[in-house]
Amino acid sequence: MASAGDVHMQDADQPMANGTLPNGPAIKRERDEDDDDMPLGQALRQPAPKKAKVSASPSKDDDDDDDDMPISSSRPKEKPKAAAKRTDNKGDKRKDLKPDKANGARRSPSPSPASSVKANGAARAAPKARATAKPKRVIVKTEADFEPLNCWWEKENLGASKGVKDTTKQWDYLEHHGVIFTPQYEPHGVKIRYDGEPMALPPDAEEVANFWAQQLDGDRVGKEKFRTNFWKAFKSKLPKDHPIKSIDKCDFRPIKQHLDADKERKKNRSKEEKEEEKKQKAAYDAPYQFALVDHIREKIGNFRVEPPGLFMGRGEHPKQGQLKGRIFPEQVTLNLAKDAPVPRIPNDGPPGHAWGDVHHNNTSTWLAWYKDTINGAVKYVFLGAASGFKGMSDFLKYEKARKLKDYIGAIRDDYARKMKSKDQEDRELGTAVYLIDFLALRVGGEKDTEEEADTVGCCSLRKEHITFEDGYKITLDFLGKDSIRYHQTSKIEEIAYHNLKSFCKGKKDDEDIFDIDPARLNKYLKELMPDLSAKVFRTYNASVTLQQQLDKIGEKGVDVSKPDELLSFYNDCNREVAILCNHQRSVPKGHAASMEKAQKKLDELNEDIQEVEDYLEYLRTGKKKKTPKVEKKEEGEKERKPVVKDGMKEDAAKKKLDTLKSQRSKHELTMKMKDDNKAVALSTSKINYMDPRITVAFCKKYEMTIEKVFNKGLRTKFPWAMYSKSDFVF
Template sequence: MSSASDFSDDDKPLGKPSGGLNGHHHPNGNGNGHVSAQHASSSLSEDEDMPLATADSSAVPPTRTLKRKKPIYAESSSDSEDDTPLASSPAKLATSAAIPMPGAVEATTVPASSTNGKRKAKIKEEPRDDDYADDDAPKRKRASAASGSKKPAKKKVKQETPAASGSDDDIPIVTKKPSVSRKRKVKVESDADSDSDDDKPIAKKAAPKKAAPKKAAPKKPRASKVKDEAESGDELPKAKKTSAKKKKEDAEVNGSPVKKGRKKKEEEEEEVFRWWDADANGDGSVKWETLEHNGVIFPPPYEPLPPHVKMKYNGKPLELPPAAEEVAGFYAALIESDHAQSTKFNENFFDDWKKVLKTDPPRDGTKVTSFESCDFRPMFEYFEAEKARKKAMTTAEKKEVKRLKDEQEAKYLTCLLDGRKEKIGNFRVEPPGLFRGRGEHPKKGSLKFRVRPEDITINIGKEAPVPVPNMPGKWKEVIHDNTVTWLATWTENVNGNHKYVFLAAGSSLKGQSDMTKFEKARELKKHIDRIRQNYNADLKSKVMADRQRATAMYFIDKLALRAGNEKGEDEAETVGCCSLKCQHVTLEAPNFVIFDFLGKDSIRYYNRVPVELQIFKNIRIFKENKNDDDDLFDRVNTAGLNKHLQSEMKGLTAKVFRTFNASSTFQRLLDENSLENATLQEKLNAYNKANREVAILCNHRKTVPKTHDQSMERVNNKLRAVKYDRMKLRHVLFKIDKKFKKDEDYKDDESDIDDDWIVAHEEALKAKEIEKAEKKFKQENEKLEEEGEKPQKPSVLEERIADIEEEYTRLEKERGTEQAELKRERPVEKIQEAITKLSEKISASKLQIIDRDEGKEIALNTSKINYLDPRITASWCKIHEVPVEKLFSKTLRVKFPWALEVDEDWKF
């Protein structure tokens, strides 16, 4: 069962640095120690975002001092602190104090009449990915999906292996019992105080009606067919044969779907349960009638290091028993990562390791008391050598390793749910390791124990056989609870959080969960005007608790702040709206509020926004006679706020506001773009720009990758290479007829390609051609030997290399002449077509570079997975004839199959 932590940002390899104590280097290495728990890793937080990296402080204004200074205001500050209204209001400003941000009132206020239904469309056949960990979602009630469509029989479509889901929102739904009418009414329900909706008990449901399965014909995206003549073998020496990769890149740029082979045909033939077309299935209590699965797969036991690999203590090799050696290895694998540079990480690791050493002390009696005397580098170097060895394995060896692994895991991939085969999302138990956490977590570095069968509770049908663990031991408990959707659970030892094994992202229960979440956000459109009127009225309430609640609701609605929960002493110091301290909010006359705090995942939130004058006055009152570390909203908490929201709309929580504002803002931004006659890349840039604005609204930021500059340089070099190709073709035309130099389409030169770059580029091309020739020669000889024939003589290779040398000698002579020739003559019209295509490719590449650079600090996938209704994207793609594959990865297409069927006139 791969766990959520296996995919978090803080578990990704880090680059290499320079040396220090304990074999440490500055962060850049590739710490590869796996993280686990005897009772598993922590659950994801309330908003179910994808993990984000710690924010780069350079991305926002400098940190403000925590010491609060009392500002000077134009009006008196003698208003009562407690339960009396403000004496008077100052004169209103001439200009509006609307907040300049995506998701403002204009964007999110939608009359109920504008809410349209959705018509059924043909489903599009999509491939599916491998399983992904999604094991941290907490329990939640099941609600029904909203749909205005008729009740067809169950249908099945071809689909591949299920995909990974970055979403942790597991809100299952069930439709009502079938009514006499052919139309199906939908009841949408949700918890008030819960942010994830998967596993709270619900009422019992009847077995579904069965109908003859049907297969929906796949619907191919509309795109232009492009024949890339500019890359053909005649023009340039580097393009003797267009590689498959090159063809794929060209097809992507020009919007043509890439043709795929018939690999994994067996997987493609697999049919998936079309739950969104199924009959109503009961009253919403029971989530399954029968459930059968094989449990979880445990990682292999620890294998001791070779005798010659030992860490050192005070410069001498340390003889460690396996248990102590394993924990030391966890740290050794990370010594060149950012984690090992953290004092708190090192302290927690050393404290836990000393506890292990008490029960499994060094064999030579050495007492380990000083962390600074430990040298883990010998272990680190061994791990690095092992990684290099595995990387150097032949393709056949890698395939054999994968085959064996697939055989071991095959029976854990699926379960039988009500007689249907469904994919399981996270069936691997993570191995033990060191807890890394997110941001400045106080427990990072703590030891996560190995999970054993005795720690795990299995949930399975009463009649199903009890699975046998793949390691010695017995399950902690076997239960038969059909009101929840998890298959296995345990408690991790570091934070005491519960871990769950759920179905995969593409399963029926997960899909119902997602649909319910977005339908709940759409339902908010009908109530948002009334809710805003109510909290605006309470902004002047004589009851201080109501006034604070209304002010908090204003920030949650307008700024898309998370509600925030109270943190324990052993949790990271992050806050949300209800848990803001006075030091986090600063007032600036006449009506600006400055927020500066660490949000989820320790991502810094800094925002200076104009607010309504009443909000400004309220914040001033809330802060009076308080210290910097006192609560700003001392009479409001998340539970009370959500309870109030339930009275405004059934199932409404603070999180629904984020989903609603994100989706409605996204819909508005997309609709504002006029994309008539736009190229594919221009359409993609417009989509990503809207996505970025929503991500900024939701504070979905990430640290700029350390390799960003190098990556951008590679992209720019690829662009220059295309310009070089166009330049050579222009020079071919000039040699044919000098009049082409005056042609507007060909007279502009490639100004950013200088002579030095051309020399380096052609030398690199020649080296690649020679390497390719040598590799091909070797493969041909290997094949001949397999067939029992004599291999080719070395002279054959020498002749091929000589031809390459001759070709590049010709290119060298052409430099600076503005004339060139092809190896084989081609009609002028064909050359002109090739130049036009290369010019279009250059324009698309420039747009891609801009798009990539602008998004370097923004985590686009978080909002795309969790907060943007996928039907917005599906409808937009149909309107603008953009292949959905350009915007939704295979993972997302498997996660949201129900969304891909909407008509192009669907609106959030």
């Protein structure tokens, strides 16, 4: 997948990428007047008509069709034309490759002028050409240059009108090589110390001891639950008559030292050794990285089973420290086409094993599954984020959220009526949906706190999680998904405030506020809109919030000609969504040091600006003012040179001053963004909740580089969104 880049106005029927479609070669063409009436697939495969060249930098008057153009990977700088390359009217380089009509393969690049001269017998010109010409660039072809394009978004009947995923046949043919298993453990023989004496361990116990030794630098080894669960796992791998009887007398530091030394040895290997290992790993992984879906190669997301290790969990998980067992082929079930070959167990996998089962379920998109040895949860192997299956799922998820716009008014009217109902269940349903809609809460559900962390959602809120305050305000304080704390005070509607108070009346702190479960709530929602569930509200509210915030660009006085201001504005809008959805993160450990370093650079810029201003004042008045420079404070720190050179003219000094002020403004903006977003996870909403087409349309409209807001993973995940036009509105 080619990465997307600068937002320069190009064809909206092309993606926000360098004319490169998923898993396919670059395609370039000129825009036709009837493109909007032409099927996308037909338009992309039209030959490019010959047209007169135009300026690579169109004037403002030529921007009428700008919003119908895609985001290119980058706008390359103009370079002299080379023999084996040609340049189109927008400055984009293209390989001079033509299809071979006989067999469909690509021909080699056309011969260079030097080779033509030699072929015609003009040998006298060859020596001079060889002496002055640059070495010919070798065009390296990859399998991606010949891959068919999986433009699934061109298909008809996507289900977008209903916003519901088709549960019928998903594929006609499916083939893959299964999964990669964790290699068998190879003992190193390092002894631990028990009560001060060296103590050898059997291989199984030694492997578990490695897992503990790897955690010695962290804070988990100090947690009682983690320590207790590990000891049970470690003791189970020791013979009954083994002298080790207490974890308190065990010293695992010799193993820790061995592992650190081995890690350092690998780190200090030569570049050639690392490259060779990388090549061997890539060659081994290659067959397992892809699957054939209807004879189109798609990348697999997680083709390795989870390795054994200590279970970490999130927050205060009751099973943290338990041993995750090794997965064997008998635990794995595959999904393949009936006429697809059943893959072999990997050669270096556990010998004497076979697959647990093989299914031929073409209504499912999973490739394999196995059960987690800790909680018994099913772990599925799916195609990667850029695959058609995942892309279709994402597309329909956002379409369903868009469809909610047509129902949201009636839904809010209905739950408002229920909040005023005399029936207890209706009041609870109405109030719960109001909280899910207004506060973007997850629906929640019952959990076994002995098996899972005590995380809650709307339906599982307890009296202890809510505090009532004056002015119809409530404070919610609980652990949400992934043990992330939700702690916010919000002003809510008066009727909802009184309902919640009445629901809590007479209940103990550990009792649930609501007597309804998620199934009952989702059933009610489906009565209001087909296939509506509580989680659709989070997608809807996140996308609507982003759209509304971006639409305020005029009110905020953003200078759209400055990329840094655009980026800062977009991040502010993204942060509003993250706060709404409670997407938090811990402040990075190096944040304080990073900010200190940034402040030092800002101080230096201020001093440089002052130096230039004093110099300009001297040129005007003749009075010279000495400006103190930053002295060396630490050993090895370079002494800063003056920015004003001897004999600098006034015009040069003014130009230097403008440059320094521009650098300071940009640096201050960067510092502000870094500090504002230190505890907010902006990426979570981009990946899961905000419709990517909103961001793509914003970038196209204001010619902002897509790479600044969507990393490579997101550009690969949402190829279908790159075709959105600049006037797209959620």
